[in-house]
Amino acid sequence: MTHELAVFAPDFPAxxxxxxxxxxxxxxxxxxxxxxxLVLQTLARxxxxxxxxxRVLGVSVRTLRNKIRLYTAGGINVPAHTI
Structure with missing residues (x-):
């Protein structure tokens, strides 16, 4: 998908x-x-x-980890922790 999605969450500007x-x-x-x-852009932000x-996505860390595992298995680059 080439379109950038907006992420709406209290921590981010609308x-x-x-x-x-x-x-x-x-x-x-x-x-x-x-x-x-949405997951990848939220991770990046x-x-x-x-x-x-x-927390921003409203899912458990386990659910997010499972999604990340599926994405990486499919060859998708997932944003790494930068801090």
């Missing part, structure tokens, strides 16, 4: 795109692709901190 501008970017993508992009990213 995107400048309105919902009616975001939805057209998502059409044609699978839910799995959108979820993967959290500096690779999995605990913080899991």
């Amino acid at each position: 995107s400048s795109l309105a919902p009616n501008e975001i939805v057209p970017l998502l059409i044609g993508s699978t839910v799995g692709e959108i979820e993967r992009e 959290c500096g690779g901190n999995r605990t913080r990213a899991a």
Whole structure:
């Protein structure tokens, strides 16, 4: 997926795109692709901190770790912890 998704969370400023501008970017993508992009971009914005990213996404650290494991097994680069 080549479109950049907005991540809406209390820790991040709201995107400048309105919902009616975001939805057209998502059409044609699978839910799995959108979820993967959201996870990867959230990890990037959290500096690779999995605990913080899991909290922002509203999932457990275990769930996030399992998703990351699937992504890396598929050859997808996952943001590493930078701090």
